[in-house]
Amino acid sequence: MEPILRASRLRKHYGTGTGLVRAVDEVDLDVASGEAVGIIGPSGCGKSTLLHLLGALDRPDGGWLWLGGERIDRLSETAAARLRRRSIGFVFQAFHLVDELTARENVELPALLAGASPRAARRRATALLERVGLADRAGHLPAMLSGGQRQRVAVARALVNDPALLLADEPTGNLDTAATSEVLRLFDDLRAEGRTLVIVTHDSRIAAAADRLITMRDGAFVDETILRRPSGNPSFGYAIRHGSTDDDSGLGSGLGDDFGLPDAPGLGHGDGSGSGRDSGFGSGHGFGLGAISGLV
Ligand SMILES: Nc1ncnc2c1ncn2[C@@H]1O[C@H](COP(=O)(O)OP(=O)(O)OP(=O)(O)O)[C@@H](O)[C@H]1O
Numbered sequence: 001m002e003p004i005l006r007a008s009r010l011r012k013h014y015g016t017g018t019g020l021v022r023a024v025d026e027v028d029l030d031v032a033s034g035e036a037v038g039i040i041g042p043s044g045c046g047k048s049t050l051l052h053l054l055g056a057l058d059r060p061d062g063g064w065l066w067l068g069g070e071r072i073d074r075l076s077e078t079a080a081a082r083l084r085r086r087s088i089g090f091v092f093q094a095f096h097l098v099d100e101l102t103a104r105e106n107v108e109l110p111a112l113l114a115g116a117s118p119r120a121a122r123r124r125a126t127a128l129l130e131r132v133g134l135a136d137r138a139g140h141l142p143a144m145l146s147g148g149q150r151q152r153v154a155v156a157r158a159l160v161n162d163p164a165l166l167l168a169d170e171p172t173g174n175l176d177t178a179a180t181s182e183v184l185r186l187f188d189d190l191r192a193e194g195r196t197l198v199i200v201t202h203d204s205r206i207a208a209a210a211d212r213l214i215t216m217r218d219g220a221f222v223d224e225t226i227l228r229r230p231s232g233n234p235s236f237g238y239a240i241r242h243g244s245t246d247d248d249s250g251l252g253s254g255l256g257d258d259f260g261l262p263d264a265p266g267l268g269h270g271d272g273s274g275s276g277r278d279s280g281f282g283s284g285h286g287f288g289l290g291a292i293s294g295l296v
Helices: 049-053 075-088 102-112 119-132 147-159 175-192 253-259
Strands: 007-014 019-029 034-041 062-069 086-091 165-169 197-200 212-218 220-226
Touching: 007 049, 019 062, 019 220, 034 175, 049 165, 062 075, 075 086, 086 147, 086 197, 102 119, 102 147, 102 220, 119 147, 119 220, 147 165, 175 197
Parallel strands: 034 197, 034 212, 086 165, 165 197
Antiparallel strands: 007 019, 007 062, 212 220
């Protein structure tokens, strides 16, 4: 099965006064359709830079990137903008709603920009606001909404063009505990309904909404943990090995211990009968399940 998103040796380096920052350094990533991938790691390790590359918000210095089989790493500004409108939904820490527009108008906007009729845009925005539990706030301006409500509007907006890929950068970073729970529930629902998600986060609870968690450090992937099989892709087969020769016992349980996440029973002890990823983890470069030992 072809991944919907594939990055190969993706690279973004910044020259600074004090030297070279390898923000993203030869990263390989495959994301299957219907899979929810969480990316975690210390501040400055390159998570946001990677997400910007994956979402064609920024161009890599090197490497290749495909979305739905289409090369997207060398698009012109115009083509990248078109791709983002059509195929990618973004959720940012700071919401980025238009202050002068109501919740419904904010959600309608990307649909209108993508060429939907006003009536179709309204129909879709109304349904999505209902979907995120904000039907009764459709006419409110962002200033009249709580942080959690604003982020739910932002999620509805990200979904309005039914994107192939939803990218979220610290979606709970600006939220208090109660609002985080609202947004967490929403992401958990999106995962369960089979949305293809990549979420960058510091928040262990949001990270737990992922099917697979990747840890970044110094621009590279250093660890990978499978939490569950993707719900959007029942035929998805992980090549999880049996036996004790590989240190795969840390799957799920190691994560729970180190990161405050619930255990993922069974995942570390799969029957090995899955068909396996088409190219293994991260396109076959880098590391495999044997390297997993919980979060570092
Ligand atoms: N435009 C830029 N110019 C120079 N350096 C940059 C630029 N953008 C990011 N960096 C550097 O690249 C590295 C990765 O930054 P990035 O924002 O991707 O990290 P992050 O993991 O998302 O951090 P945080 O969790 O704090 O948001 C950092 O060292 C950062 O200072």
